[in-house]
Amino acid sequence: MPPFVLITGPEGVLAERALAAMVALAREADPEAEKITVRATAYEPGVLALHASPSLFGGSKVVVAEDVDEASDDLVTDLLHYIAAPAPDLMLVVMHKSGVRGKKVLDAMKAVGARVIECPAIKNDRDKTDFVTHEFRRHGRRATPEAVHALVEALGKDIRELAAACSQLVADTEGVIDDRVVETYHGGKVEATGFRVADAAIAGQTGEALRLLRHAIASGIDPVPIVAVLASQLRTLVKVGSAGRGSSAAVAKQVGLAPWQVDKARRAVGGWDGPSLGTAIQAVAAADVEVKGGGRDPVFAVERAVLAITGARAAARRS
Secondary structure, three states, rough: OOOOOEOOOOOOHHHHHHHHHHHHHHHHOOOOEEEEHHHHEOOOOHHHHHHHHOOOOOOOOEEEEOOOHHHHHHHHHHHHHHHHOOOOOOEEEEOOOOOOOHHHHHHHHHHHEEEEEEOOOOOOHHHHHHHHHHHHOOOOEEEEHHHHHHHHHHHOOOHHHHHHHHHHHHOOOOEEEHHHHHHHHHHOOOOHHHHHHHHHHHHOOOHHHHHHHEEEEEEOOHHHHHHHHHHHHHHHHHHHHHOOOOOOOHHHHOOOHHHHHHHHHHHHHOOOHHHHHHHHHHHHHHHHHHHHHOOHHHHHHHHHHHHHHHHHHHHHEEE
């Protein structure tokens, strides 16, 4: 087993998997390998040396130093001393999310040839699309691009929930996972409902947008996240509309979206112009204030925003 492992980056799901993989690797060599966790926020001087000392009964150890980006000077000092004189049959795993605190430990780990596992943040929709695609591949299953898109739209705010949803779909279904399967399991989520309302409104389908909105409200969905999705989709149109004529992949990288989102926005933005988008964005901004307590009737505020969006699009088509 490697004597030093550095797991760095803020994405918790990836960091947990990396740690689990390292513990499993140690236990392949020694099924009785003991895992010991040292938490930076509760560290006392000398604890690391105590855990690193050989056991009376022998056996290997995996010592995990968590949250070294929050480490006290005592923990940093003890880690540096250990790295300079490591114990046999021990794997030291240092976990560091980000920032300059604890950087001396990172530099020392790299200097001794530690195995480095990067866990970068999964922030934008492009990253989330790649993550979901790789999740299904990791499980040995194929999902259509439409299924990936639908899952990101339904659960994209929470990476942990996205990972759990992929596992659930793999466990509960057979064959290729398509958007109909995702709709069956996750179509009722707030984000998914908001996207359907937004898609209909941006397409100028007044009746359909209002029908979807009223159904969502009747199902108990709060107006606030629906307004948030409306605002997000309009901002996407602005980003893509002003990004030029490059390929979908190039534009996606430029504006922090997935290529499929660029394609979708390009299809929608053809019915809009600058003034109409400005009108729609202002209407949604006003609705945002009202649904967060600035108005008397949040539901009416969302309906009015939907009507303003479809009206602005109709005006753009006439101009």
